[in-house]
Amino acid sequence: MRNEENSQSEVKRKSIKRAILHELFRSPLVVFGLAVVLSVVVVAIFAPAIAPYDPAKINFMAVTMPPSAAHLLGTDDVGRDILSRIVFGSRIDLMVGFLTILGAVVIGLPLGAIAAYRGGWVDEVIMRVTDMFLSFPSLVLAMALAAALGPGLMHAMEAMLITWWPWYTRLIRGQVLSIKENTYVEAAKAVGANDFRVVLRHILPNSLSPIIVQGTMDIGNAILTAASLSFIGLGAQPPQPEWGAMITIGRNYIQQYWWMATFPGLAILLTVIGFNLFGDGLRDSLDPRLR
Numbered sequence: 001m002r003n004e005e006n007s008q009s010e011v012k013r014k015s016i017k018r019a020i021l022h023e024l025f026r027s028p029l030v031v032f033g034l035a036v037v038l039s040v041v042v043v044a045i046f047a048p049a050i051a052p053y054d055p056a057k058i059n060f061m062a063v064t065m066p067p068s069a070a071h072l073l074g075t076d077d078v079g080r081d082i083l084s085r086i087v088f089g090s091r092i093d094l095m096v097g098f099l100t101i102l103g104a105v106v107i108g109l110p111l112g113a114i115a116a117y118r119g120g121w122v123d124e125v126i127m128r129v130t131d132m133f134l135s136f137p138s139l140v141l142a143m144a145l146a147a148a149l150g151p152g153l154m155h156a157m158e159a160m161l162i163t164w165w166p167w168y169t170r171l172i173r174g175q176v177l178s179i180k181e182n183t184y185v186e187a188a189k190a191v192g193a194n195d196f197r198v199v200l201r202h203i204l205p206n207s208l209s210p211i212i213v214q215g216t217m218d219i220g221n222a223i224l225t226a227a228s229l230s231f232i233g234l235g236a237q238p239p240q241p242e243w244g245a246m247i248t249i250g251r252n253y254i255q256q257y258w259w260m261a262t263f264p265g266l267a268i269l270l271t272v273i274g275f276n277l278f279g280d281g282l283r284d285s286l287d288p289r290l291r
Helices: 002-024 028-045 082-118 120-134 138-149 153-179 183-190 195-206 208-231 243-251 259-286
Strands: none
Touching (some): 028 082, 082 259, 120 153, 138 153, 153 195, 183 195, 208 243, 243 259
């Protein structure tokens, strides 16, 4: 009897996985988003092999050259190859996006779970601090914190992390509040499971879907925020090949040498769109109500 139940459970899990994959790859936009995300990741991993030139090498004999066979995306004001700088810049921007969102999840997930599960004054304290951060526009708060910490990529990441963790605290709190009253949670408590085991084994695994979806979409937003901070001089500093910093240099020459700002801007645009489309697809495939 138990073997038959296990077999039926396994069949059900496989059926759910097939439904998720079918829904995920059903939309051409989702496939496009996934292709963009994978392409950017591959470019970042194999940047030294893909980039045709050293991204930091200055060549005054090739200053502000337009796109050509020698330099497919042209060169900047000191002769650096723009394609190479965009390729190596993908490493910086992806690192900022992934680490910022990962750090926000690591901080926000336990705080949100504790607030929802314990309730009472613990919930009040955590959520009032969270509300204090959420009361500021996220980009304005990140700019203020980055300015206070000083220009630099690491300081920009710290400012973004401080800005982002409250969103995940509130998100996981809502999930835990809706799940902790379910029958299987009550059954786990009835058989003697302690609070830590209940939260770790029964509540958090069933709360991760919206975290994964939101995190995927927020990676693109984090990349856009990092580029914005670099654009105003609070993020990556020269000669780092960061996309926002490249646009800052290119804006001074936009009328004569359009390629210097256009191509880094297109890299940001495609990357953010890719993560957003892929995140939308994950949301549709992981939510059984939408399926």
